[in-house]
Amino acid sequence: MSAPELIRIVSRSSPMALAQVERVRAELTALHPGIRTEVVPVTTSGDRWMGDLSKLGGKGAFTKEVDAALLAGEADLAVHCVKDVPADRPLPAGTTFAAFLKRDDIRDALIHPGGLTLDELPAGTRIGTSSVRRIAQLAASHPELECVPMRGNAGRRMEKLAAGDADALLLAVSGLERIDRMDVVTEVLSVETMCPPIGAGILALQCREDDTETIDAVSGLGDPEAWREATAERMFLHVLQGHCNSPIAGYARCERGGDLSLRARVFTPDGKTVLNAHEWAGPLDPATLGTSVAVTLLRQGARELIDSIAH
């Protein structure tokens, strides 16, 4: 096997995306000191557009331009948040996941400048979030709070918070850790309070399918548990075929004795209806567990619930 001399890594240019690339470069250098890396920055439509993501003409707002650079041969490796990679369709033809990195924290955090926790926030507190998953769960657990639209990278959201556009924010712990801003967190929410999105905290390395040199070089960065969890979660979402306004949440976890479990929920936007499932893989492979949990939720009416939401 011949190792490549240079791996060009395409990345979005947000601070979080660049931090993700630095992690990959560091792990790659530790594993293969002889391989040089170079960063190819791109801006995605999701980074540019500050409106409603569903109005952007479909999914993949954060991945489309990255995939294009990879397929055009302008780069050899893409680093994606699994959370941002559409699961209702296959990966772009000609590309494949070569590895899933060891998973980071999957929880969401509250950022409240006054230092209050979620339960302490007074009625009418404006939470800056455009995430249908976060809005539906807050409506269910804290109906006295108000959600106001908020997009942009974490740094921009914190500027908007400081400017008074919202009173508090919800952001992923993993993203804040990557940009070294855990100092702003007032409370880390349990997964029972705020069920995470599919793929939370997992970075995927994507290569051209025929580029076996790069695939072989980076596959050693993969984490077997992250692979099993991502595979179960993405198959779950694939079978459910949600759209971009579907409040869907869930996470797989390698637990006691290595058995894989998958918990998942589908909500109405107002949080009044919650469909819930939790299953163990036992002898099943991760993808089959994902399918099984999706089928359980479909039997509970998930299809009708998802299709009744405007998108």
Ligand SMILES: NCc1[nH]cc(CCC(=O)O)c1CC(=O)O
């Ligand atoms: N939509 C942006 C985005 N994509 C992935 C993460 C979090 C990091 C991850 O889960 O890998 C975030 C930020 C957030 O939701 O607060």
